Amino acid sequence: MTSSSMAPMPLMPHQQKSRTQTKLGNFNHGMLVVFDDPMTKDNHLLSPQMAGAQGFYFYDMKNAYSAWFSYTLIFNSTKHKGTINIMGADLMDEETRDFSVFGGTGDFFMTRGIVTIRTDITQGAYYF
Template identity: 30%
Template structure:
């Protein structure tokens, strides 16, 4: 990925993309096999200045030859507020869907053994030059624990 100073947001969001797998010799318009590892803040609101309550750590990879679909695996580590612990989130989403659904598959601390649904809404998407983008997501959780 090419670093773009117009999209530099490393004080808040960090992502590292891999190159496509070397054995792909056919056109790859959906970035099949490309992986991104990330560490992003969890905040109360969409602004960088919003109260940070934790950090999300994980990765996703493009997993379709035909569509822009992403398979996500990440842990939300909540370190501030009334409830503390981690939530593990897992699932496949289509990049273009404004509302995405992921599964909560576990948790620790106050979220011990949590299960449920993470409804993810795209709040903002900015696409820069090829290989550069930034987005803001809102998560609404329905948990059973």
Template identity: 35%
Template sequence: MAPTSLLLLLLLLACAAPLPLQLRAADTPTIRLYMHDVVSGSGATAVQVIKGPASSSGNGGVSTGFGDTTVIDDALTETSSPTSREVGRAQGFYMVASQSSPALMMCINLYFTSGDNNGSTIAVMGHDDTAAAVRELSVVGGTGKFRMATGYVVWKTATMTPSDGVFELDVYVTTPNGTTIDASAPVSPLDGGGGSSGGGSSTAKSGAAAPGRMRGWVNACVVGLVVVVLLVGRGW
């Protein structure tokens, strides 16, 4: 192989796009939460604000007709027990969005109020067919550690009574560059954070440093191309 051809081959290999970081196993959620939706009693966290024309009142005070809309401020805990440690609140609303099945349109923020994720949010939207054993909703954004995140939530009903329901939320969150955000990943120094994460091992950090690495890679490729042009022009 001619020296020039060998140099071009090495340059192409050096400029190849870096491989993405390996994602977590598909069966390992980034975060597991339990949401407690209390629809009646003095400690109710779900309040109906719109009643549809076909409403019925057979669900503990929250009707289930098409168009019914309920605002929530539900506790998020570490386990299914209502007395377990609270880590945040599920704040938003759900509405009955189907005329033929008990399906809801969910629009909520998972707002963290303690721990390493304190102050961060994960925005969740999607179709919740309450008759199904397992549902999947979309992660459409976030703030703080989960800024511009995407992903999905595997949603299950843990227990259900006329006055309250407990739901298991397995949250899978990814950064814009495709790497999984660990629940214990530190905030970027640009956000005023940094340092150790304080609990739990991180399998992948956020992509805050990715733009700097990309600029360095592009600069290296440009320099390499200039060298090749000079060498070829001199007949090397």
């Protein structure tokens, strides 16, 4: 896997800020979010769910928005059954960002590679 065609959905009600950010700067430094999000093949929220993405991220820069992710893609369908483990820095200013795929189980036993993500849309935090 050198590129993912699955688009991460925007922040969802499944997500919840589970630790408050620090007072360092204006970019949520230290805020940690645990998430459990649906993954779909296209960018439509109501499309069939291909997998779940479970894990966490936190913001880690004082002077800009930047985050760090670690999560697992969980497949549990007739087509795929297994997990893919992913981790990396999300340099939010870049057009695309790469995470490391460092392991997997089931159908994805010992998977390695890179996941490339791209932001579809950014919605204000007031949304949640």
